[in-house]
Amino acid sequence: MAEKELAELLFLVGKRLRHGYLQRLVPLGLTPGQTRALRALADAEGPLRMVRLADELRIVPRSLTPVVDALEEAGLVRREVDPANRRSTLLVITPEGRELAERARDARRQAGEELFAVLSREQREQLGELLTLVDGQFR
Template sequence: MEERELAELLHLVSRRLRHGYVRRLVPLGLSPSQARALRVLADAGPEHPLRMVRLAEELRIVPRSLTPVVDALEEAGLVRRQVDPGNRRSTLVVITPEGRAAAGRARDARRLAGEELFAVLSEEQRDQLRELLSVVDRQFR
């Protein structure tokens, strides 16, 4: 068997992780982009709603791509929009208690997808992989 390049292997493993995650998000009624937005909002805390522009920056997407994500989350009752009192031209996205609960379920879905995928590795191997990936990640922060 031909040895695969590291980048190709990482891509394949990432795809498998994403598929496992998506499979777990479907019953929650969430897409990966909606789950990511909820995670960012939940991590910011209820006392720190984010402006739409800031949320888009955190998600590394353009603001116009965020609008349908927030629309769907708002329709589901997971977030609400409100005018920013500090700048009436800006819109804040506020996570609701239901949204916070959904963010927790999405986080569990991601963790379970990872546990399933990496179950073939020993605890020591998982720790080594975590450390190696952390080294690479730190280079790009």
């Protein structure tokens, strides 16, 4: 198999996975960007500064503002003044936000399970190992 064909195949599989995931996010009322932000906040050991969350998401801070605005309006996060630096804003995930982050994580898991159901357990494990190896070269 030519390298281009493998890259194209991976692209198409990724596209199918994203489509299945997006379909499961719609009932939750979340966009992929909001979901990524919630997941990062849920996985953090405590509140994050906006600048730190933007770094984690690999976006510029000004791109994060509308995402946080929407999450705050929905009651999923709240902004607090950082007591260590009053010019900084901390983002705190609410219990509702934490629960929705978990539901979104389940949605992603379900999309993956549906897509890879055609593979045996051993094949899924092998594919996971191979993709981890490829991904590891960029870390």
